[in-house]
Amino acid sequence: MKEELSLILPKINNVLESEPAVLWIDPKPEESIMLIGDIHGDLDALDFVMGMREELGCRQMLFLGDYVDRGMQGTEVLIILFRLKLEEPQNIFLLRGNHETVDMNLYYGFFEEIGFDRGFLLDISRTYDRLPVAAVISGQTFCVHGGINGTESIDTITKEGAFPYLWNDPSKRPGMSSSSRGSTVKEFGPDIVDGFLETNGLKRIVRGHTALRTGYEWWFDGKLLSLFSCPDYVGFGNAAAFAYIEKGEIKIITFINRDR
Numbered sequence: 001m002k003e004e005l006s007l008i009l010p011k012i013n014n015v016l017e018s019e020p021a022v023l024w025i026d027p028k029p030e031e032s033i034m035l036i037g038d039i040h041g042d043l044d045a046l047d048f049v050m051g052m053r054e055e056l057g058c059r060q061m062l063f064l065g066d067y068v069d070r071g072m073q074g075t076e077v078l079i080i081l082f083r084l085k086l087e088e089p090q091n092i093f094l095l096r097g098n099h100e101t102v103d104m105n106l107y108y109g110f111f112e113e114i115g116f117d118r119g120f121l122l123d124i125s126r127t128y129d130r131l132p133v134a135a136v137i138s139g140q141t142f143c144v145h146g147g148i149n150g151t152e153s154i155d156t157i158t159k160e161g162a163f164p165y166l167w168n169d170p171s172k173r174p175g176m177s178s179s180s181r182g183s184t185v186k187e188f189g190p191d192i193v194d195g196f197l198e199t200n201g202l203k204r205i206v207r208g209h210t211a212l213r214t215g216y217e218w219w220f221d222g223k224l225l226s227l228f229s230c231p232d233y234v235g236f237g238n239a240a241a242f243a244y245i246e247k248g249e250i251k252i253i254t255f256i257n258r259d260r
Contacts, residue, residue: 001075002114005082009127012082015089016130021159023093023135025060032246033060033137037208037215037227038097041071041109045230046080048255049242058244062135064208064227065097065145065166069108070234078124096131096159097145097208098166133162137245140203142196147207148188150176151195169210170219170226190220197223206243206250215241215254225250232257 027033034056036049053061067081068074084092098104102125105111114120134144134157142154147168157165164186171177171187179185188196193205205224210217211233217226231240241254 001079002117002120005075005079006120006123008079008082008086009123011086013127013130015085016094016127016132019130019132021133021157021162022154023132024139025062025093025135025137027060027138027245029247031060032056032058032244033062034058035143035206035227035243035245036061036063037229037240037242038064038066038099038211038233039071039077040066040099040230040233041068041074041077041113042230043071043073043076043080044257045240045255046077049229050080052242052253056244060091060093062093062137062143063095064143064206065095065131066099066208067094067097068110068113069099069104071230072109072113074110074113093135094131095135095143095145096128096133096162096166100128100131101125101166102128129159131159133157133159133165136202138248139201140248141206141245141250142200142202142204143206145207146209148192148196148205149186150188151192151199154200167209170207170224190223193220193223204250211236211238212241213238215239216243216252225252227252231255 067077144165146166149164167185169187174189174191177187179187212228229240239254239256243252
C-alpha cells in the first residue's frame, strides 16, 4: 500500500500545486455538492460516503481534511482520495486538516501505519504542504477544516500560513480566546464569525475538526456548521454526518458504524 501511495505522490503534487490556497467552487444551479468532515483512516466511512455520492447524484465532493491518524486505514483512504482527485480534478476537492501534518502523524497512528518510515513521511509532508486550506462554494459558504483567524479577508489566506485555519475552534465566548488544544490555538466567538462573514460577503461557515456525538452541530443561529464523518471515533460511539448543498440549502445525512 505504501509503495502504491508513493507512486501517486508526484502526480498528485502537480495537481495540488496548481490549486490556490482558497478554492472557488461554483456548482451549476441544478447540481449539488457534498461536504465531508474528518475520515481519520476509516475506510468503511469513506466507502459509505462514496456510495451516497452515487445515490444522491452529486458530481462534486469537498473533503474538509483529517484523512489519516486515529484509524488504521489512512494509507488506503489517501490512495482512494488521491486517485479520485487525479481522475476528476474538477469534481473532487481535498482541503488540509490538522492531521495532514508530520507533527500529528508521529503520535496519532499514521507513522506507525507506514512502518515508522521517516523518508516516506517526509515525502507525504510535501504533499500536505500543497493542499488547499479553504474553499468558497457558490460565493456563499466558506469551508475549512478548523476555523477562522479573526475577521480577516480570505484574500490573506496562504498555504504557508495554514495553521490557524487547521486548528481554531468556535466558542460561545466573544472575541478571540485561548484554547485547551494548545497555546498557539485560538477559539473564535459569534462576533468574530459575524465580522468574518461581513468582511467577505458570505452567508455561513462549514468546518470539521471536532468529534461530535451526532456527527454534526449548528452554531451561531445557523451561521456555522460543524461536521464529523468518522463514526465510533476511537470508541466514542458517535454517529457521523456529511452534508450536501442543493439550491443553496444545506441538507445533512447521518450514519453509524454498521458493525455496532
